[in-house]
Amino acid sequence: xxxxxxxxxxxxxxxxxxxxxxxxxxxxxxxxxRAEESAAAGGSAAAGHGGHEGFVHAGFAAGRSVNHRANGFxxxxxxxxxxxxxxxxxxxxxLLREWEIVAQDREIEVAPGVKYEAWTYNGRVxxxxxRAREGDKLRLRFVNGSDHPxxxxxxxxxxxxxxxxxxxxxxxxxxxxxxxxxxTYEFDAEPFGLHLYHCHTAPLATHIARGLYGAxxxxxxxxxxxxxxxxxxxxxxxxxxxxxxxxxxVNTVGFHYVNEPIQVRRDELTRIYLxxxxxxxxxxxxxxxxxxxxxxxxxTSLEPSExxxxxxxxxxQRAVLEMKFPFDGDYMFHAHVSEFAELGWTGFFRxxxxxxxxxxxxxxxxxxxxxxxxxxx
Amino acid sequence: xxxxxxxxxxxxxxxxxxxWALGLIxxxxxxxxxxxxxxxxxxxxxxxxxxxxxxxxxxxxxxxPGTIELTLxxxxxxxxxxxxxxxxxxxxxxAAEDGxxxxxxxxxxxxxxxxxxxxxxxxxxxxxxxxxxxxxxVPVAVESPEADVGFFGLMALLGIYVGVIPVSLGMLWLxxxxxxxxxxxxxxxxxxxxxxxxxxxDAALEGLEIAAEAPGAFGGAELVFAGGLAAYLAxxxxxxxxxxxxxxxxxxxxxxxxxxxxxxxxxxxxxHNLGEGLAIGSAYATGAxxxxxxxxxxxxxxxxxxxxxxxxxxxxxxxxxxxxxxLGRLVGLGLLAGAPAVLGAWIGAAAFNPSLAALxxxxxxxxxxxxxxxxxxxxxxxxxxxxHPDAVIGLLAGVAALYATGLLISV
Numbered sequence: 001x002x003x004x005x006x007x008x009x010x011x012x013x014x015x016x017x018x019x020x021x022x023x024x025x026x027x028x029x030x031x032x033x034r035a036e037e038s039a040a041a042g043g044s045a046a047a048g049h050g051g052h053e054g055f056v057h058a059g060f061a062a063g064r065s066v067n068h069r070a071n072g073f074x075x076x077x078x079x080x081x082x083x084x085x086x087x088x089x090x091x092x093x094x095l096l097r098e099w100e101i102v103a104q105d106r107e108i109e110v111a112p113g114v115k116y117e118a119w120t121y122n123g124r125v126x127x128x129x130x131r132a133r134e135g136d137k138l139r140l141r142f143v144n145g146s147d148h149p150x151x152x153x154x155x156x157x158x159x160x161x162x163x164x165x166x167x168x169x170x171x172x173x174x175x176x177x178x179x180x181x182x183x184t185y186e187f188d189a190e191p192f193g194l195h196l197y198h199c200h201t202a203p204l205a206t207h208i209a210r211g212l213y214g215a216x217x218x219x220x221x222x223x224x225x226x227x228x229x230x231x232x233x234x235x236x237x238x239x240x241x242x243x244x245x246x247x248x249x250v251n252t253v254g255f256h257y258v259n260e261p262i263q264v265r266r267d268e269l270t271r272i273y274l275x276x277x278x279x280x281x282x283x284x285x286x287x288x289x290x291x292x293x294x295x296x297x298x299x300t301s302l303e304p305s306e307x308x309x310x311x312x313x314x315x316x317q318r319a320v321l322e323m324k325f326p327f328d329g330d331y332m333f334h335a336h337v338s339e340f341a342e343l344g345w346t347g348f349f350r351x352x353x354x355x356x357x358x359x360x361x362x363x364x365x366x367x368x369x370x371x372x373x374x375x376x377x
Numbered sequence: 378x379x380x381x382x383x384x385x386x387x388x389x390x391x392x393x394x395x396x397w398a399l400g401l402i403x404x405x406x407x408x409x410x411x412x413x414x415x416x417x418x419x420x421x422x423x424x425x426x427x428x429x430x431x432x433x434x435x436x437x438x439x440x441x442p443g444t445i446e447l448t449l450x451x452x453x454x455x456x457x458x459x460x461x462x463x464x465x466x467x468x469x470x471x472a473a474e475d476g477x478x479x480x481x482x483x484x485x486x487x488x489x490x491x492x493x494x495x496x497x498x499x500x501x502x503x504x505x506x507x508x509x510x511x512x513x514x515v516p517v518a519v520e521s522p523e524a525d526v527g528f529f530g531l532m533a534l535l536g537i538y539v540g541v542i543p544v545s546l547g548m549l550w551l552x553x554x555x556x557x558x559x560x561x562x563x564x565x566x567x568x569x570x571x572x573x574x575x576x577x578x579d580a581a582l583e584g585l586e587i588a589a590e591a592p593g594a595f596g597g598a599e600l601v602f603a604g605g606l607a608a609y610l611a612x613x614x615x616x617x618x619x620x621x622x623x624x625x626x627x628x629x630x631x632x633x634x635x636x637x638x639x640x641x642x643x644x645x646x647x648x649h650n651l652g653e654g655l656a657i658g659s660a661y662a663t664g665a666x667x668x669x670x671x672x673x674x675x676x677x678x679x680x681x682x683x684x685x686x687x688x689x690x691x692x693x694x695x696x697x698x699x700x701x702x703x704l705g706r707l708v709g710l711g712l713l714a715g716a717p718a719v720l721g722a723w724i725g726a727a728a729f730n731p732s733l734a735a736l737x738x739x740x741x742x743x744x745x746x747x748x749x750x751x752x753x754x755x756x757x758x759x760x761x762x763x764x765h766p767d768a769v770i771g772l773l774a775g776v777a778a779l780y781a782t783g784l785l786i787s788v
Contacts (some may be wrong), residue, residue, distance in 0.1 A: 016769035055490050066676025111468075113460030113477070114504050246463075246504055248781070254468070342467030 057341035075251040083128040100200040103146040118211035125231040127214030153200035157183035158187035192220040193300035194318040209279035227269035254344025257273040261350035272321040276313035293323035325351040394453035429455035441714040452592035458506035532722040539676035540718025547684015561750040564771035569686040571775025577745035584738025591731035604739020612747040645748035646714040649742040654721020662726040679782040707766040
């Protein structure tokens with residue numbers, strides 16, 4: 001109502017926008033469905049968020065989940081899926097890591113029932129988590145199988161030709177890679193830290209928002225302390241193309257880790273590689289409940305900069321987080337930008353001891369790093 | 378040439394077939410052609426280009442403790458599947474009564490679990506399976522009234538306050554109308570016409586505004602015009618049917634014609650008040666209307682002028698003798714003009730539908746237009762002019778009266 005005034009005209013405006021009828025109500029809730037999952041997970045100590053009626057926290061409608069098989073990737077598996085490439089020892093004694101990355105257009109389901117025409121690296125969003133060790137020689141064959149021109153632009157230290165920048169190096173086969181074309185990027189893994197790679201073709205926001213990004217981890221020579229490691233790429237999807245995201249997520253599927261809490265073991269070191277790949281919103285954040293973590297900005301130092309429970313990241317910003325969970329139970333983590341949290345960027349850690357954690361993914365988490373104790377892959 | 382053509386046709390099979398068959402054959406061929414085209418999936422047209430067109434309008438919003446219920450209508454050419462619902466930027470659990478997929482022109486009711494708080498505003502977006510969004514809003518959250526006896530009683534009371542009572546009070550000017558000079562009567566009829574013209578324009582604008590919210594597939598603004606045309610023609614038809622009776626009565630003294638015009642004015646005003654009741658009822662049910670005494674008083678004063686408009690024709694213009702209708706007849710006229718506000722309030726509060734409302738507003742406009750056409754001859758002076766000075770003053774006074782009293786209800 002304009003200025004709180006009531007006129008026939010404005011009455012009718014309201015009437016048209018908000019007509020009313022009588023109807024019957026029936027309660028619907030999604031936490032009910034999670035209560036079952038909770039039970040299925042072996043009776044984790046405190047499934048505090050499950051089993052309540054009504055609106056406990058934001059979430060998707062019950063009775064339907066994302067078809068990960070059709071997507072071709074699973075956020076729970078993606079969490080601990082590190083791609084070390086094919087390795088070969090060079091005559092110089094250095095290790096060469098080789099990858100093949102194919103750009104593909106692909107429809108993916110980003111929330112139950114919501115499809116999105118994504119542009120992907122190797123059919124997944126985010127793209128594969130590329131992992132190398134400081135000083136390795138890296139060779140990436142990029143094949144553009146998409147209908148659109150793309151590049152791979154790595155954060156790191158390298159020559160201009162290897163920068164994946166349209167307009168630079170086309171005469172040498174690089175720069176912008178047209179559909180059906182390919183190019184091989186070659187550079188050294190440096191500096192150590194947590195980096196990002198993404199397409200740099202214009203319009204940039206579109207090429208990134210469509211899904212062309214991934215985490216790029218360069219481990220320090222001496223390695224990091226052994227831990228249960230996971231990658232969280234913070235992203236979002238502008239499903240109606242209005243330059244604002246409708247879905248926010250960690251590793252693409254909104255609320256995925258609410259429905260499938262991340263299983264971690266009590267008192268063990270958990271390391272999170274946190275990458276903000278969100279487009280359109282300048283700020284994203286990560287907050288964990290009932291715990292604090294060591295914060296290593298960009299992962300380029302082995303000394304933490306802060307002991308905190310919330311970090312804020314601008315577009316393209318990264319950080320390594322380390323923490324231990326001292327108590328069993330379910331602990332929420334989410335963007336402290338509450339809007340993002342309630343539009344999909346929320347999850348749970350399920351903390352327990354080995355016997356209580358049932359998922360295969362959790363078991364897989366405890367396989368050793370290739371150079372866990374300092375021994376290279 | 379004409380004769381040759383006729384001879385040519387005359388020699389064909391047409392002559393041997395009965396007329397009904399000749400009428401039926403093209404129809405059968407049309408059915409076969411369209412059916413075949415549809416069955417073959419539009420041969421030659423190829424795949425449809427572009428993504429599906431998703432147009433969904435929100436027809437009703439109902440708030441109950443802990444839930445917000447949206448009635449959706451698919452207004453576009455393609456089926457639409459509702460995948461998720463977010464309220465104030467938070468996804469919320471929901472259930473769809475008739476399934477999440479809505480066929481063309483189909484509807485479904487989406488019931489969202491959400492702890493809404495009275496007095497707050499809510500922005501809602503529904504995400505379709507293709508990622509498109511449908512926006513809805515709740516400007517002021519207030520629990521929707523249960524459609525029980527008490528509620529209908531309240532709406533009836535409201536309709537009586539703003540419709541029946543003021544119109545009846547306005548009709549108390551009848552004795553005055555009977556006594557005044559015939560010259561004044563023409564002015565008074567002009568006043569009535571001016572008033573009706575203002576109501577007609579008001580109803581047309583309101584109808585078009587509602588139509589803008591209605592699903593386009595059902596016609597939107599066309600419904601207002603269709604309703605107006607239908608009402609005008611229907612009243613003209615009734616008029617032609619009754620005119621013989623009216624003429625007989627007029628021959629008996631001219632008073633019958635006046636009573637007949639009063640009846641028409643009452644019908645026109647009644648249809649207008651139906652729309653007014655509709656607006657008040659739906660606004661009340663959505664909490665957009667503060668039921669203050671001042672508002673009701675404003676509506677009452679506004680509508681009192683409508684009562685005067687009904688009794689004005691009862692003094693047959695130009696005729697020496699005025700009609701002397703019985704009390705029962707007067708009450709009937711008052712109810713005809715005022716009671717539809719009650720009906721409108723019921724419909725508006727309990728089962729509002731923007732398409733229906735647009736149609737009803739159009740009907741009101743058509744009825745009023747017809748009544749104006751009927752009344753206009755009665756304004757003529759001795760020289761046969763319609764827009765003589767008295768009439769012009771009366772017309773302007775009618776418009777001014779409604780405008781001025783209208784201010785009372787826009788405060």
